[in-house]
Amino acid sequence: MATVIGLVLTYIYYNPPSQGKAVSFYTDDANAIRVGDEVRMAGIKVGAVTEMALEPNQVLVKAKIKNDAFVGDQSQVDVRMLTVVGGYYINLASMGNMPLGAQPIPVSRVTMPYSLIRTLADTTKITENVDTKPINESLNQISQGLTGTNVQAIKTTIDAGNALMSTVERQRGQVTKILDLSDEYIKALSQYRDKFAQLVRKISIATQTMVIYDKGISQTLQGLGEVLLAIKPLADAYEAHQAEFVEKIRAYLERGRDFVERNGLTIRALKRVQNLFDRILNAQNAGPGLLATDMCVPVPGSAC
The missing domain is CATH 2.40.10 (Thrombin, subunit H)
Incomplete structure (x- = not known):
């Protein structure tokens, strides 16, 4: 115990x-x-x-x-x-x-x-397996390559680079001149802005007038066809003159169709011209104006 x-x-x-x-x-x-x-x-x-x-x-x-x-x-x-x-x-x-x-x-x-001594000791581990011989040989070869006539080759390369930069500088000056010329063109064009605007207004009036007449002529041709159908019994009574009468009516109808087709082409051409001048005025920051083509005139059979 x-x-x-x-x-x-x-x-x-x-x-x-x-x-x-x-x-x-x-x-x-x-x-x-x-x-x-x-x-x-x-x-x-x-x-x-x-x-x-x-x-x-x-x-x-x-x-x-x-x-x-x-x-x-x-x-x-x-x-x-x-x-x-x-x-x-x-x-x-x-x-x-x-x-x-x-x-x-x-x-x-x-x-x-953290230990400074340990850090310094660890840094030697990074390069302890590096073979310095190839690096030394490479540096020696670079040193030899930069001697004698090779130095002239480097100078030639630098001169070529300078010449290239001079060419780029000269081309940049040419581009600047082109831009200056375009500025002068736009400035001269802006002096005629009022005349362009007046021309656009006249074109729009002519275009809208053609559109109205185009619709009116179409209505006229349609009415003429209806009239011919209405007077067909009367025309049958004049069988002796029926062929001549029908031929004249056909000729009138053909002329009307030609006018309508040509009128449509004229309208499209006028619209293209108006669009062209509109783009010119827009490029000059011209204020928008009310044109005849912006309005619609109703006619029988073609409502707005």
């Missing part, structure tokens, strides 16, 4: 209940860690570093944390700066569903603060 009591007292002495449970992790650089540094979880202090032990390829860091702080088997350690002027603390991020127990957190899940 005395032996058992002695063993229990010895365990309690080295592992007091108030000091909590042990957590450990490995690191390959313990320069920023000191015994007594705080251990925090989610920003809350839960313990402190109690011991550091040097091993062949790593350092074992031990800490004591509160018993009620759960540490999972996938937990990570991040050593962070405590203040701007210095000092560090151990941030313990608990991950995993199973307790960590006495198993130390491996180096792969431990992040140390």
Whole structure:
């Protein structure tokens, strides 16, 4: 019984209940860690570093944390700066569903603060496998290529580029002259804007007049046909003159059709001329005016 009591007292002495449970992790650089540094979880202090032990390829860091702080088997350690002027603390991020127990957190899940010495050492790894011989040979070949007559070749290339730029500059001047000429043409054309507008008005009047007469002649021909149908019984009484009468009527109808067809062509031509002058006036920002072609004159059989 005395032996058992002695063993229990010895365990309690080295592992007091108030000091909590042990957590450990490995690191390959313990320069920023000191015994007594705080251990925090989610920003809350839960313990402190109690011991550091040097091993062949790593350092074992031990800490004591509160018993009620759960540490999972996938937990990570991040050593962070405590203040701007210095000092560090151990941030313990608990991950995993199973307790960590006495198993130390491996180096792969431990992040140390920025180290200038380590950064400089890592930069040599970028170029340590670079073969400098081909690069040196390439630079030597470039150096040899820029000697002797090759320098003249480079000068010739530069001169050719300058000549090309001179040609572009000269062509740009020619384009400028063309634009200036077009400006003068437009300015001269704008002086006749009033005459163009007057001409457009006259064309629109002539066009609308032709349209009205065109519809009137069509109505006349249709009425004439109806009249012929109405007087057909009377014409049958004059059988001796029927052929001559019908021939004259046919001739009149043919002349009327020719006039209507030619009138339609004339109207379309006048409309094209009016559209042309309208575009000229629009290009000169002339104000729109009311034209005869914008109005409609109703005639029998052709309502507006």
